[in-house]
Amino acid sequence: MRREGLLDLNEAVQHPGKKLVFKVETELGQEEDLDLVEPLRGELSAVSTGNLLLVKTTLRTRAVLECARCAAPVETDLEFTMEDEFDVEGVPSSFASDSYAEVVTDEPVPIFVQNALILDAYVRQGLLLNLPEQPLCSGGWDGVCQESVDTGHRGGEAVHPAFEGLSRLIDREAP
Ligand SMILES: [Zn+2]
Incomplete structure (x- = not known):
């Protein structure tokens, strides 16, 4: 299941050891500070240990940044990898038929709805963390x-x- 902007990772959460791999693409439509020339494209994988959901994402894009020296626009290729662990509470349904495990986060900006990852919110955090600190036009x-x-x-x-x-x-x- 893939609703708009949500990546359902429930199957991984309920089946520890089962690895899900998705191709992902997003344009981060509501980004004001960043001008993306191309959508972010890449791959996201998720696997649960039972207590932790491990999410690894590799993304590429091309963005227009501001030169740290003269403020001229600088077009830059960006590629980065995000690796995160999220706590999982409850017993996975594959262990007991009447149980259900769920990802719990204490992020200031929600990035999960039940066991579905809010792709843009998650990707935005990673992108902002991985921007070059002082891009230079030349x-x-x-x-x-x-x-x-x-x-x-x-x-x-x-x-x-x-x-x-x-x-x-x-x-x-x-x-
Ligand atoms: Zn410059």
């Missing part, structure tokens, strides 16, 4: 940024981002 910290190429008056000069904003202000006020 050349690294000592190279030439897109902005200095465009305006032509700071070519090749390495400017700390704190001063970059300041010098932009000064540029603007110059006659």
